[in-house]
Amino acid sequence: MDGSVRLEEVVMRFGDFTAIDKTSLEIGSGEFFSFLGPSGCGKTTLLNMIGGFLTPSEGRVSIGGEPMAGVSVNRRPTAMIFQNLALFPLMTVFENIEFGLEVRGVDRRTRRATAERLLSLVALEGVGARRVTELSGGQKQRVAIARALAVEPRVLLLDEPLSALDLKLRQHMRSELKAIQRKTGITFIYITHDQGEALTMSDRVAVMSAGRLQQVADPMTLYRQPATGFVAAFVGENNRIEARVIDRLGERVRLDAGTLGELEGRVGDEASLGGGAEVALYVRPEQLRPVAAGTSGDASMGGSTLVAEVESVSFEGAWLMVQARLAGSGEALRVQLGSEVSRSFADALVPGEAITLGYDPAETVVLPRDDGPQVDEATGEVVEATDV
Amino acid sequence: MFRQLAARFGGPLSAAILALLGIWLILMVTLPQLQMIDYSLRPNLLPDQRGGPEDGWTLANYATLFANDIHRAIFFKTLWSSVLVTLLTLAVSYPLAWYLAKVATPRQAALCILLLIIPFWINEILRTYSWFIILAFRGPLNELLLMLGLIDRPIRFLSGDGGVMVGMVYAYILFMVFPLYNAIESLDDNQVRAARDLGAGTLRTHRRIVIPHAKPGIATGCIMTFMLAAGSYAVPALLGSPGSRWFTQIIYNWFFEGGNWNQGAAYAFLLLVLCIGFMSLVMKVFKVGLGDIAK
Numbered sequence: 001m002d003g004s005v006r007l008e009e010v011v012m013r014f015g016d017f018t019a020i021d022k023t024s025l026e027i028g029s030g031e032f033f034s035f036l037g038p039s040g041c042g043k044t045t046l047l048n049m050i051g052g053f054l055t056p057s058e059g060r061v062s063i064g065g066e067p068m069a070g071v072s073v074n075r076r077p078t079a080m081i082f083q084n085l086a087l088f089p090l091m092t093v094f095e096n097i098e099f100g101l102e103v104r105g106v107d108r109r110t111r112r113a114t115a116e117r118l119l120s121l122v123a124l125e126g127v128g129a130r131r132v133t134e135l136s137g138g139q140k141q142r143v144a145i146a147r148a149l150a151v152e153p154r155v156l157l158l159d160e161p162l163s164a165l166d167l168k169l170r171q172h173m174r175s176e177l178k179a180i181q182r183k184t185g186i187t188f189i190y191i192t193h194d195q196g197e198a199l200t201m202s203d204r205v206a207v208m209s210a211g212r213l214q215q216v217a218d219p220m221t222l223y224r225q226p227a228t229g230f231v232a233a234f235v236g237e238n239n240r241i242e243a244r245v246i247d248r249l250g251e252r253v254r255l256d257a258g259t260l261g262e263l264e265g266r267v268g269d270e271a272s273l274g275g276g277a278e279v280a281l282y283v284r285p286e287q288l289r290p291v292a293a294g295t296s297g298d299a300s301m302g303g304s305t306l307v308a309e310v311e312s313v314s315f316e317g318a319w320l321m322v323q324a325r326l327a328g329s330g331e332a333l334r335v336q337l338g339s340e341v342s343r344s345f346a347d348a349l350v351p352g353e354a355i356t357l358g359y360d361p362a363e364t365v366v367l368p369r370d371d372g373p374q375v376d377e378a379t380g381e382v383v384e385a386t387d388v
Numbered sequence: 389m390f391r392q393l394a395a396r397f398g399g400p401l402s403a404a405i406l407a408l409l410g411i412w413l414i415l416m417v418t419l420p421q422l423q424m425i426d427y428s429l430r431p432n433l434l435p436d437q438r439g440g441p442e443d444g445w446t447l448a449n450y451a452t453l454f455a456n457d458i459h460r461a462i463f464f465k466t467l468w469s470s471v472l473v474t475l476l477t478l479a480v481s482y483p484l485a486w487y488l489a490k491v492a493t494p495r496q497a498a499l500c501i502l503l504l505i506i507p508f509w510i511n512e513i514l515r516t517y518s519w520f521i522i523l524a525f526r527g528p529l530n531e532l533l534l535m536l537g538l539i540d541r542p543i544r545f546l547s548g549d550g551g552v553m554v555g556m557v558y559a560y561i562l563f564m565v566f567p568l569y570n571a572i573e574s575l576d577d578n579q580v581r582a583a584r585d586l587g588a589g590t591l592r593t594h595r596r597i598v599i600p601h602a603k604p605g606i607a608t609g610c611i612m613t614f615m616l617a618a619g620s621y622a623v624p625a626l627l628g629s630p631g632s633r634w635f636t637q638i639i640y641n642w643f644f645e646g647g648n649w650n651q652g653a654a655y656a657f658l659l660l661v662l663c664i665g666f667m668s669l670v671m672k673v674f675k676v677g678l679g680d681i682a683k
Binding site for chain 2: 053072073074075078079080082084086088090099100103147151
């Protein structure tokens, strides 16, 4: 039995509320797999179904090829790291780590040896005899990992385990978790609403929204080729420009963006986008480059330009973040300028100044305008689908 | 304490509050106890002999208990039976408290608590009498068991300690359920989930996670139930048989039948010492302090 996880048309309903809508997914053995989504999207429900804390209303969950229906939590080859860690406060570190082994009837000496080995794996030697309440946040985190690994799970389920840590520690623990996963070869299923965590650690990420999988892909694909408007807006920053398809040549489309004129973009996998289709063009802030005003962009940029009025500029060290408004539509536009802009150019970026921007259409994505949940670009919050 | 009160209520009012508290503690609690101790240490004399040559402090009243085999037996039987009542109440209350705290929906829990409390709106004597009726030789319980064919002739429930046990568990269940409920309720659900996730079955989860967490509540419930059981008068008087007399009944008899207050006071004081001893023992065993129990 390996550590692969398979969900087949899984549905989870609580009363009238459908938390998970018909979802199928396969997670490979030894994979670091993340579920990324805003709170309430159903990712924790999904994790609880894999761990056995919830029984799906419909569909099947299997681990290592074996169906898990009727297999209770304490008999599944999974171990969970809880959001609040749920270490046993009345026990020492050793007792916490050894708990699962004690349950399995492992003798005292073997238990202690395993606990010592795991403590050294999580770089926490010498604290075994202490009470868990005496440990710092990062140390508790490591004990939780050791405790879960002690039972030799095939699948480790992690429910936003880093959310309680401060930023610096969180970033450190990311690489540590990834290293532990590589060393142990255990399947990690990681739940988070923090895209940074999901993108940096995972082999593959499933973006979830409103109980559905929006896209399952490796982090790079997710970022560069989002499959839905939700993913485009939720993962990383994106500028969204509404337009209508004029015509299409292979991946390239020409778009009529109303007052913004004619723009070009790249079509994602969407085969059905023909002339006249209502679409949204997504351009990442870092893909926008200043071009000389009045030109229609140089050839390498594919000819698309946007004119915007600068609202504010913030200096972030490695880059400049420019908040602007599109001339014509008045929509917000965020531009990230890197080291390629000169000092004098940057100094000239004062509020009220017009700026002409070009982009490479190959680095954009054009998606059908969906009526699914959207991400508010100003706040980053998810707005539920509205019927038009 | 005065300063804290004064900051909130001002000087005169605080002084009044403290004076009332002091009067209450001294006049209502300390002095009567001291007088009882004084009584217990003096021989039972006729009014005109008081202050006479026979009047003086003596331990004779305490010695009576150890000289009287029957009273001594009842004393220890009361101790043992109260322990039994406590354990039975704990056994009944723990699953109930667990259900209320962790399994039931808020609605179910509210309903269940209401059902538990309603009988306590009725006087304890009446409630105990209802058990007397239920457990009677020709009572409904025997009728039911006969009808179901579980027994072929009625059982004398009230002849031994059985009636007293049932009556007491029923009478004191709330004093056990609520401390337990409070303790279990404060346990993080994830603790239980984590134990299950690591492979623990139901029994082990309770033994290793829930019970250690609920220890202060268990100690509080046990102490309260034990004190109430050991000091109970109505239940053994109504549901007990001649063979299952409670020590409180002996004390009562000394005071009101024998008219020997001095002897009664000595017995009452011994019962108090017993209860305090038991309480300290439980607190030591469960490693809880007075502060935990006051919660």
